């Protein structure tokens with residue numbers, strides 16, 4: 001039986017289909033799903049498309065930002081209110097990929113993909129999850145990623161997070177060897193509220209330093225309440241590798257990733273504007 | 274599996290096709306409609322030679338579900354020339370030797386068109402970024418970048434979109 005196709009008019013209909021049919025696979029931007037189809041990794045079951053406009057909606061005017069899971073990287077880049085997210089959105093693929101790739105799909109992308117998710121992790125994002133018919137439940141992104149690792153299949157309706165008080169509080173860097181577009185050696189996102197003389201509750205996240213994007217808790221602890229000066233940065237750098245377990249892949253060895261992570265972390269922290 | 278009937282505009286003409294439910298747009302264009310402008314390079318989104326414009330936006334046809342293009346307007350490299358008159362980008366590619374084997378050219382031209390349609394006066398960096406998803410194994414990119422910059426210098430009145 002070859003692959004079939006279903007179209008859901010609403011998010012709850014889509015959640016119902018996914019809950020009832022374990023072989024249904026949601027197609028959002030399709031950049032990863034269609035690859036699986038083209039390469040013969042996905043040959044059976046049903047592709048599911050969502051036409052609900054809510055899937056692509058953005059709520060960006062207030063302090064609480066809500067982005068539908070079907071919002072593309074290009075839509076983020078076209079929105080001035082989301083300027084602090086332009087660096088991670090631009091980090092995903094080339095221009096055609098960014099016109100297609102969605103936030104929801106990025107939450108499921110295997111490492112070294114998932115650059116945008118790293119940014120969301122540093123923003124303490126909540127993932128709006130629909131586990132069947134009914135209303136969406138907010139799950140912290142970290143918990144969501146742990147569930148993903150266990151293979152839980154759920155529909156993501158969107159993500160929510162607070163806007164950083166000052167756009168300069170949020171930084172992102174993707175390190176890749178091919179310019180201007182390449183896969184991640186690693187990526188780092190940092191949300192550093194407060195002032196340069198006293199950092200508030202810091203959030204730092206890494207991509208490609210573990211099987212999933214992870215929080216750098218050691219670095220967060222080292223920074224909180226400290227000044228972002230040479231001593232503060234050195235203290236953060238000293239614990240940069242806490243909790244990492246990078247892979248060796250076609251892009252870099254695990255050794256290389258460990259070697260360069262502290263360097264890039266220190267540079268990112270040092271660039272306070 | 275039942276075929277999905279679909280209709281869309283292709284380079285300004287109404288076209289109809291039957292697609293398998295999971296067919297990608299490139300398959301429908303090439304196999305279903307004999308539209309051989311976009312090429313099949315990798316089928317993975319990596320090479321860019323299948324690039325097309327869907328409602329004016331740059332997309333990769335190999336990663337686009339054909340059935341999702343119902344009612345859309347699709348432009349390929351084949352629609353760029355106006356009869357015997359080449360698009361300024363096509364002329365510039367010839368003048369700057371921006372095509373050698375030519376396999377990347379359909380994607381390069383469409384990616385460049387997507388850029389100039391939106392930004393008629395791009396910087397060198399913007400040109401490089403616009404073709405970042407397109408691989409060329411022959412030219413070393415410099416002639417392509419020069420061609421796009423020179424086409425952008427052609428006055429907008431001379432350029433048809």
Ligand SMILES: Cc1cc2nc3c(=O)[nH]c(=O)nc-3n(C[C@H](O)[C@H](O)[C@H](O)COP(=O)(O)OP(=O)(O)OC[C@H]3O[C@@H](n4cnc5c(N)ncnc54)[C@H](O)[C@@H]3O)c2cc1C
Pocket residue numbers: 025026027028029030031032033034035069070091092093094097100101102103104105106107108109112113114115116154155156157182183184317318319
């Ligand atoms: C050439 C190329 C370059 C790339 N470069 C990068 C890069 O630099 N950085 C990067 O991070 N990624 C990159 N990617 C990977 C990918 O394009 C992105 O991660 C993208 O964000 C995936 O989103 P999508 O909408 O295309 O996902 P899809 O292919 O539609 O879906 C991916 C997976 O997520 C599931 N899914 C999608 N949305 C939902 C949802 N709302 N709820 C539940 N499940 C869902 C799907 O069922 C599927 O299993 C690249 C891909 C290609 C082909």
Ligand code: FES
Pocket residue numbers: 312313314315316317318319320321322323324333334335336
């Ligand atoms: S064939 Fe589509 S990107 Fe290579």
Ligand code: FES
Pocket residue numbers: 371372373374375376377378408409410411412
């Ligand atoms: S001209 Fe041969 S790949 Fe570009």
